[in-house]
Amino acid sequence: MASVVLPKVVLITGCSVGGIGAALCEEYARAGCIVYATARRLEAMDGLGSVGDIRKLQLDVTVEQSLVEAVETIIAAEGRIDILVNNAGVLGVGPLLDKVPDDTETVFRTNVFAPLRLAQLVVPHMAGCTPNNTCGTKGLIINIGSIAAIAPPPWDGLYGATKAALKSLTESMYMEFRPLGIRVMLVQAGCVATNIANNYAATYTSPDLSLYSDYSDLISTFIYHSQTHGAIPASNLARTIIRKSDLPSKALLGKPIPKNMRWNPGWYLSMGGDSWAFYLFGWLPRRFVMLVEWQAVGIERSERSWYLRPIYWVFGV
16 A cells, blocks of 8 residues: 655744744745744744644743643644754854853753753654654754854854754764654754844843943944845745755645655755855864954954955955
């Protein structure tokens, strides 16, 4: 008897309208999936859901009970979670010396601890789920990281540290979850046009006694760095993630799976503005990279070393 592809159940965190999560919701819904879109505030997802089967849940990824309840709600309704996308994230722009412990903990809880905890909650269901195990695997976890993990620039050390930690976790997940039949994919996003910078800028303030008060204008400008420098639409990234994860198309739902189809997603994707430059940074001497980054965003253009200016011209900074 031919196997039949059932609609895949997708849980996505951080789905506020205008972000990567919202774009992923729409693309997965177009592919025929049952999508559970989550955000800390339901009203942040107003306007989402006009495409396909998108169901909204309130989820604060920094609260244990909220994580548990969200997973239990989906399992009770669907019996499974096929794809988990850990997309929720917050910025941490600003000098490290200005970061108070509560802010630091929030960034790590959101960007690092939450993806790990959700994996701990979801993987047991994926590993034990057989009704939808039609393509030789039992689930897919996608962690949305950042090129800041490769070479964090000044003013972005906290965010870069969390994304570096997420990269390390994802690589370990890839190895440890493979025997369970669960695939893991890391997306290291470059500059992507979203609302994240505007949302952060609305709440960012520099301490009155900051040692970096002379750099306040440079820091304020850097907050919007990810929205410039070749930033791509979030929908472009979302569509590429769908293709890279090799999701069966909507046209195949309810039909036998072709013999040549295997749900075998690639494990790594880097896409977005500046992603190619940061790839090169990963191969260059670290002291040189730090010099380039400091002069790119840490000082005024007029103060840059003459021999580095061609590099900034190429990068458009």
